Amino acid sequence: MAIRHYRWSRCADLAFVVFLLACIAAAGAALHYHGGRLEREAAAARLRLLEVDAHYTLDHLERTLTTVSLTLQSLLETGYAGHGAATWNTLLRDALRHAPHLRSLSLLDDHGTVVASSSPANLGLQPPLSDFLPPGNGLGGVLRIGRLHAGRDLADGRAVADAGAAPPTLAFVPVVRSLGKGESGTLGLLATLNVDYFLNRIGTHDLEEGAWVDVLRSDGALLLSTREAALDAATRAADEDIAVRWRAGDGRGSRLETPADKTLITTWRTARVLPLGVLARLDRDRALAEARHETRRQFFILLPLIALAFAGVLAGYVLLRRNARQHIAAQERDFDRMDILLDALPAAVLVFGHDGRAVLANDAWRQFAAARPGLAGRGTVHYRDYARQFRTEAGNDTVAGGIRAILHGERQAFEGEYALHDDATQAAVQIIARPFAHGGPPGAAVLQLDISDRRHAEERNRLLHATLDAAANAIVITDAEAVIQWANPAFTALTGYTPEEAVGHRPSELVKSGKHAPAFYAEMWNTILRGEVWRGEVVNRRKDGVLFDEALTITPVRDRDGRLRHFVAVKEDITVRKLQEHELQRLASTDPLTGASNRRVFMERLSLELARVRRYGKQAALLMLDLDHFKQINDRHGHAAGDATLRSFTTLAQRTLRQTDTLGRLGGEEFAVLLPETDEEQAAELAERVRGRLAAEGIAFGDEAIRVTVSIGIAQLETTDTTPDTVLARADEALYRAKQGGRNRVERTACAR
Numbered sequence: 145m146a147i148r149h150y151r152w153s154r155c156a157d158l159a160f161v162v163f164l165l166a167c168i169a170a171a172g173a174a175l176h177y178h179g180g181r182l183e184r185e186a187a188a189a190r191l192r193l194l195e196v197d198a199h200y201t202l203d204h205l206e207r208t209l210t211t212v213s214l215t216l217q218s219l220l221e222t223g224y225a226g227h228g229a230a231t232w233n234t235l236l237r238d239a240l241r242h243a244p245h246l247r248s249l250s251l252l253d254d255h256g257t258v259v260a261s262s263s264p265a266n267l268g269l270q271p272p273l274s275d276f277l278p279p280g281n282g283l284g285g286v287l288r289i290g291r292l293h294a295g296r297d298l299a300d301g302r303a304v305a306d307a308g309a310a311p312p313t314l315a316f317v318p319v320v321r322s323l324g325k326g327e328s329g330t331l332g333l334l335a336t337l338n339v340d341y342f343l344n345r346i347g348t349h350d351l352e353e354g355a356w357v358d359v360l361r362s363d364g365a366l367l368l369s370t371r372e373a374a375l376d377a378a379t380r381a382a383d384e385d386i387a388v389r390w391r392a393g394d395g396r397g398s399r400l401e402t403p404a405d406k407t408l409i410t411t412w413r414t415a416r417v418l419p420l421g422v423l424a425r426l427d428r429d430r431a432l433a434e435a436r437h438e439t440r441r442q443f444f445i446l447l448p449l450i451a452l453a454f455a456g457v458l459a460g461y462v463l464l465r466r467n468a469r470q471h472i473a474a475q476e477r478d479f480d481r482m483d484i485l486l487d488a489l490p491a492a493v494l495v496f497g498h499d500g501r502a503v504l505a506n507d508a509w510r511q512f513a514a515a516r517p518g519l520a521g522r523g524t525v526h527y528r529d530y531a532r533q534f535r536t537e538a539g540n541d542t543v544a545g546g547i548r549a550i551l552h553g554e555r556q557a558f559e560g561e562y563a564l565h566d567d568a569t570q571a572a573v574q575i576i577a578r579p580f581a582h583g584g585p586p587g588a589a590v591l592q593l594d595i596s597d598r599r600h601a602e603e604r605n606r607l608l609h610a611t612l613d614a615a616a617n618a619i620v621i622t623d624a625e626a627v628i629q630w631a632n633p634a635f636t637a638l639t640g641y642t643p644e645e646a647v648g649h650r651p652s653e654l655v656k657s658g659k660h661a662p663a664f665y666a667e668m669w670n671t672i673l674r675g676e677v678w679r680g681e682v683v684n685r686r687k688d689g690v691l692f693d694e695a696l697t698i699t700p701v702r703d704r705d706g707r708l709r710h711f712v713a714v715k716e717d718i719t720v721r722k723l724q725e726h727e728l729q730r731l732a733s734t735d736p737l738t739g740a741s742n743r744r745v746f747m748e749r750l751s752l753e754l755a756r757v758r759r760y761g762k763q764a765a766l767l768m769l770d771l772d773h774f775k776q777i778n779d780r781h782g783h784a785a786g787d788a789t790l791r792s793f794t795t796l797a798q799r800t801l802r803q804t805d806t807l808g809r810l811g812g813e814e815f816a817v818l819l820p821e822t823d824e825e826q827a828a829e830l831a832e833r834v835r836g837r838l839a840a841e842g843i844a845f846g847d848e849a850i851r852v853t854v855s856i857g858i859a860q861l862e863t864t865d866t867t868p869d870t871v872l873a874r875a876d877e878a879l880y881r882a883k884q885g886g887r888n889r890v891e892r893t894a895c896a897r
């Protein structure tokens with residue numbers, strides 16, 4: 145079965161893995177960003193503190209050196225003129241007592257030789273002043289700063305040439321100030337700055353952990369440093385670079401330095417007046433150690449939580465996937481069962497997925513598709529290809545439109561009957577489409593039934609219907625209980641009842657005339673219940689009460705099991721024909737002038753009655769009647785009066801006789817009466833009554849009253865009579881005697897007397 149199940153695809157798994165990895169990456173990026181932010185914030189904070197360190201150190205240095213400068217200037221200005229070397233020594237010692245930041249104070253003569261000093265060991269020394277900064281020999285009274293020296297004082301000190309070397313444990317920096325009175329005769333004061341004092345002062349302000357401060361002259365020479373170790377070459381190069389920037393006027397700044405394998409946060413600022421600057425550094429890794437520790441701590445707290453969340457998501461996905469797999473397996477089992485079921489169906493079944501492509505089809509559909517060039521050989525059939533196979537009659541929905549409406553959820557059902565395009569067999573199909581949802585998005589299930597046979601049957605039925613409707617004979621179909629189920633228009637024309645009025649009723653309730661004995665109907669029923677056709681003539685009554693004759697044929701109809709299910713009655717209106725027959729019969733059997741039976745009929749009845757008498761021994765009598773002197777009536781009153789007399793006599797006789805008696809005109813003015821079930825006495829009485837009434841009443845002809853009498857002869861029908869003529873002969877003989885006896889008489893046969 146060509147089928148495309150909705151399954152939990154590998155794409156879903158891949159998408160989930162990608163999603164999970166993306167979530168992990170996002171979580172990692174968030175943690176990384178968070179850690180970076182902590183580091184950046186920590187670095188910024190540490191930089192600010194480092195800047196404060198640099199600022200404090202420089203500020204302290206500037207103040208101290210300004211104080212030193214003022215102290216030296218004050219000593220020079222007050223002690224120059226009047227004091228000798230001894231006084232200067234005392235003066236300088238006193239001054240040193242109040243200056244813990246100084247190691248010694250020495251007075252220099254204009255050759256640069258120490259002539260007085262707070263420290264006797266310095267006397268006579270000639271410290272080199274050429275590399276002091278600012279350069280020159282003290283013109284202008286500016287404090288000039290020498291290099292860092294290792295040692296306690298001038299006597300044992302030696303200059304530290306390498307700015308990056310490890311600072312000596314005991315060190316001083318010489319500074320000098322002159323009075324600014326020219327090169328010759330100029331005095332100067334040289335003070336040695338106590339490096340330890342400065343380091344201690346800087347140290348009292350807590351330096352950042354991992355930070356150190358270098359104080360450099362503007363030429364890059366080291367003045368003091370809080371570090372203990374020598375700088376590496378890269379850091380030294382960085383220092384020189386900063387010194388260059390100082391000299392170029394870049395007085396303050398901060399930057400990250402990456403000498404060797406570490407990163408340093410460096411900030412610097414230069415003094416406003418003095419030729420020196422402070423350079424504070426911090427090992428970034430050490431500075432950020434705490435922040436990194438905090439980041440790690442948070443990471444190790446968050447990591448299990450994130451891992452737990454991902455584990456939960458993964459478990460949920462696996463559960464979902466397992467349920468989906470079970471669902472798909474159940475679906476596939478359903479589909480398998482459906483396959484067997486659908487393949488057994490004679491109707492074509494096709495299921496379109498939500499995308500309009502076929503996902504399921506049965507054998508009947510494949511057979512149908514194999515015979516269609518527009519469908520055969522296609523991998524997956526689209527509903528539009530399928531719909532193109534059918535012709536749409538005007539006013540009908542197209543197959544494509546119906547299926548599309550189902551797929552779009554606009555309709556819940558679609559049905560229609562369609563002819564196939566280019567089909568020589570004129571085949572017709574019924575297409576029924578319903579929404580189909582089986583685990584995936586809704587599709588459309590299409591059932592295609594071949595209704596060609598039904599169409600042909602309907603066509604035949606229509607033709608039969610039209611034939612029955614057009615039939616001249618009334619046709620009625622009843623059920624086995626004779627209840628009318630259908631009647632054609634001719635039935636209405638015949639009975640006056642419309643089909644609507646007739647259906648649900650029995651014919652006996654509508655048209656029964658009461659003219660037939662129950663036995664008649666019983667015989668009819670017996671015949672048709674035996675399954676035989678009944679034919680006969682029936683007198684029925686129309687809706688308006690008028691009787692009519694019909695020739696009726698009732699045909700029983702059996703079902704496939706042989707059970708009587710229906711009766712079909714065909715009725716022909718024979719009223720006119722029956723009237724014509726009656727008239728012909730009447731004309732053939734009666735005398736045209738009087739209406740009495742003619743001689744032939746009378747003789748037949750006489751013959752029949754004689755047979756009854758002979759067979760059953762019953763009694764019957766015959767009267768022979770002849771009007772007296774009838775010729776005279778003709779002669780006197782005319783032939784018309786004679787005819788009127790004959791008619792009036794007939795009427796009088798029939799009025800007088802019984803219903804069962806038969807009056808016949810045998811010829812001329814001669815009549816005969818057959819009296820069944822009558823003995824001679826009764827016959828004589830009747831004859832006498834006729835004779836007496838005629839004699840008494842006479843015949844009225846116009847205004848005239850014609851007197852006329854009748855002579856009557858009576859004969860009894862005997863079992864010994866072999867022919868009617870023998871009876872007639874006896875009656876005639878009695879009549880003759882009545883004539884002979886004077887007319888207007890009744891005579892019996894001779895043997896009876």
Ligand SMILES: Nc1nc2c(ncn2[C@@H]2O[C@H](COP(=O)(O)OP(=O)(O)OP(=O)(O)O)[C@@H](O)[C@H]2O)c(=O)[nH]1
Pocket residue numbers: 770771772773774775776778782783784785786787790811812813883887
């Ligand atoms: N008007 C008329 N006359 C008829 C008809 N048939 C026979 N006749 C006449 O009836 C008359 C019969 O006369 P008759 O046989 O001589 O007998 P009658 O005159 O009745 O005399 P009796 O029988 O002897 O009493 C004849 O003149 C017939 O022409 C008929 O149909 N109409």
